[in-house]
Amino acid sequence: MPRPSKELMLQMYRKMMEIRQFEEAASELYQRGELPGFLHLYIGEEATAVGVCSNLNDDDYITSTHRGHGHFIAKGGKRDRMMAELFAKTTGYCKGKGGSMHIADVSLGILGANGVVGAGIPMANGAALSAKMQGTKKVAVAFFGDGATNQGVFHESLNLAAVWELPEILVCENNQYGMGTPQREHQKVTDISIRAESYGMPGIRVDGNNIFEVYDATYEAVERARNGGGPTLIDCNTYRFRGHHIGDPGTSYRDRTEVEEWQKRDPIAYLKKVLVEEESVAETDLEAIDQELRDDLEAAIDFARSSPSPRPEDALEDLYAGGIRP
């Protein structure tokens, strides 16, 4: 396994920081009443999205979840149009019709965040089937949480992906909780990757807060998928620093020391440490990146805030192809 180059590590650092800043800003804007709807923050899980998507090409596919901002940015989504979607503006990726839970850009291979737990997994199978049948060498990644692995479609889709030998990577972001229910109370297994064996595909468990482990496992899985070797299940052991959604502080069902222990394993701090200690990157250089990204985010927020809202009559557009109105 080639160790990622310093250049790639810096790129991964930028992406993770883009996500972290976006989430922190969204949280603040929501609390100030500027954003409508729901918000499920990805803070703490950035190494998973970035470690996986750093192995993907622009035209590979992903399906995402209700906690999807990280996947979206890692796959190439731009924060200005994302922020505009959260503000429900016409300049947003979905023209204000999707919002945080349905943000998508098919041209970037992002087949949507999803409001239904596990529902993206079968669609990732379909994207992988397209890739396979069209001989494109593209792969599809399905992101989902530990909670989704108890859904019927998870099991149906693993079986189908295996039996059809689809070029697909199934990535479980095992953040220990399905909403507020801890994993030990919703499933008997801890290591979800063992479920791969019963469907006839390889499975691997990695430390989801260690971007190198996520990157390496995905690298191998993507190679296998692109070369006709079929799907892989990766269980990324990680943690949601915030609550299930923004209205949930995440403190009533989680022990403070548990949260603090995981916060010590912050995936961005870990990569930063490696960059500084093993790759001789100056901390000031990383701070310069942070600042540049902060300025860029401020511009994104200004863009979103000043963009036009949809007109009421726009509600009737975009339902059917060819401009047919309901």
Added chain:
Amino acid sequence: MSEERTLTLGGAIHEALHQEMERDSTVIIMGEDIVGGAGSDEPGAEDSWGGPMGITRGLVGKFGRERVRDTPISEAGFIGAAIGAAVTGLRPVAALMFVDFFGIPMDQIYNQGAKLRYMFGGKAKVPVVIRALIGAGVNAAAQHSQTLYSIFTHIPGLKVAVPSTPYDAKGLMCAAIRDDDPVFFLEHKTLLGQKGHVPEEPYIVPLGQALVRREGSDVTVVAIAKMVEVALAAAEELAAEGVNVEVVDPRTLSPLDTRTILESVEKTGRLIIVDEDTPRCSLATDIAALAADEAFYSLEAPIKRVTAPHTPVPFSPTLEAAYIPSKAQVAATIREVMSA
């Protein structure tokens, strides 16, 4: 010459699938047993089942196992895969077998496939066709006999086709496959063997265009799928009594050709809807409301609905016969509105 060419309704669907697969290499078909465990992978090998009604039999020999795919019995899994494949460049035709099984993949149908385009601000297309068998009349009991088209018609983003003739079955299937939206294509199992004129060359029956099956001036009967032939038979009976019945076949329920229905009602002043579905929140009820809203001042009699009762489909042949709207019921209802 081609006027004499006849096919069964099932044969017309087969021909549409065959021709569309020949025309467009992105068209694939999938479903439980649509090949049915062919014994050999050799080109031209015979499949065994070809779907429960044999409609896809022979396609695997022509197009191979990549494009003609048996699936596990995992409706949510493979319908979801069909939707994902549609968003990414294929045109899948997925067979749900009996429409009664829709509850299993419904999240993929109504929360995903139907909504993706809208939720994504119009920047996706979902050209998937979901085929399913509908209808009572073969003693298949409560879980293999429903029509249920009202459920799909209720969902914005879906289109729904309900052919009543072999000609329409082929044209609507070609249209459904070429359409960029998800289309439910519902095949009444008692009509599959019905024969009728079908041109050999591919053609389109546009989605959203009703057809006046029989012109008349006294009363409009809107009838869906199998009920079209019931309505036509009742119309014949009433003709002998001097009543001129117009029969309108919507052919697609979404989009619904409201104009053709309303024009007919405005002409005749009377409306009966014959619907094999259960009556609450149904097409019959919806079309009645449409006429009450938009053609009220043309009406000379109350709008009447002839539907199944609000029960599951019973198994007993006696009970099932009582369940399905009959020619006698339709004829009696026509007499009732004519005497109003």
